[in-house]
Amino acid sequence: MLVKKVGEIKGTEREVYAENNNWVSRRLLLKKDGMGFSFNETIIFAGTETPIWYTHHLEAVYCIEGEGEVELADTGEIIPISPGTLYALDKHDRHLLRAKESDMRLVCVFIPPLTGREVHREDGSYEPDE
Ligand code: 9YT
Numbered sequence: 001m002l003v004k005k006v007g008e009i010k011g012t013e014r015e016v017y018a019e020n021n022n023w024v025s026r027r028l029l030l031k032k033d034g035m036g037f038s039f040n041e042t043i044i045f046a047g048t049e050t051p052i053w054y055t056h057h058l059e060a061v062y063c064i065e066g067e068g069e070v071e072l073a074d075t076g077e078i079i080p081i082s083p084g085t086l087y088a089l090d091k092h093d094r095h096l097l098r099a100k101e102s103d104m105r106l107v108c109v110f111i112p113p114l115t116g117r118e119v120h121r122e123d124g125s126y127e128p129d130e
Contacts, residue, residue: 004028006041019119022048031113031129038113042106044068044099053094053124057110060088066104071096094124 006026009015014027022045029039044050044066053073068081073094079087081104089095110126118126 002029002033002035013116016117016119018050020048020050021045022050025108027114027116029113031115033113036111036113038110040108040110040114042108044097044104044106046099046101046103048099050097050120051094051124052097052120053092054089054110055092055123055125056128057112057114057126058089058092060086060109062086062107064105064107066099066102068097068099068104071098 006028009026009028014030016025016027018024023042024045025040025042027038027040029035029037031038042061046066063081063083063085065083070079070081070087071077072079073096081087112129114126115129121127
């Protein structure tokens with residue numbers, strides 16, 4: 001059995017900051033952990049807007065703290081995010097992710113799993129594994 005504590009990940013290679021400092025991702029489970037998915041706790045910093053388009057991954061996101069919204073690029077639809085909200089990018093939906101006045105704490109699951117140090121490329125995607 002694997003046991004991970006987010007507090008032990010802080011300051012290690014499993015803690016990844018966005019290049020623009022919009023978020024920090026603490027990667028509790030990665031590909032090398034062998035579960036077939038990755039599992040991160042992500043803090044989206046207050047007042048930020050991040051363009052995202054996971055062309056090679058599916059992601060499910062569950063909010064446990066903070067308030068924000070997702071704006072879908074194709075339709076302009078705005079989905080409010082608050083604790084208890086889950087959204088799943090089942091269609092590789094291109095979107096803008098915004099956190100409001102306080103940081104948002106999210107649990108994020110990726111398939112295929114992240115391998116380690118992924119950050120968004122210019123188009124909002126993460127590099128595929130190979
Ligand atoms: C919700 C989202 O995709 N935020 C960006 C960071 C990502 N969750 C990650 O790498 O953990």
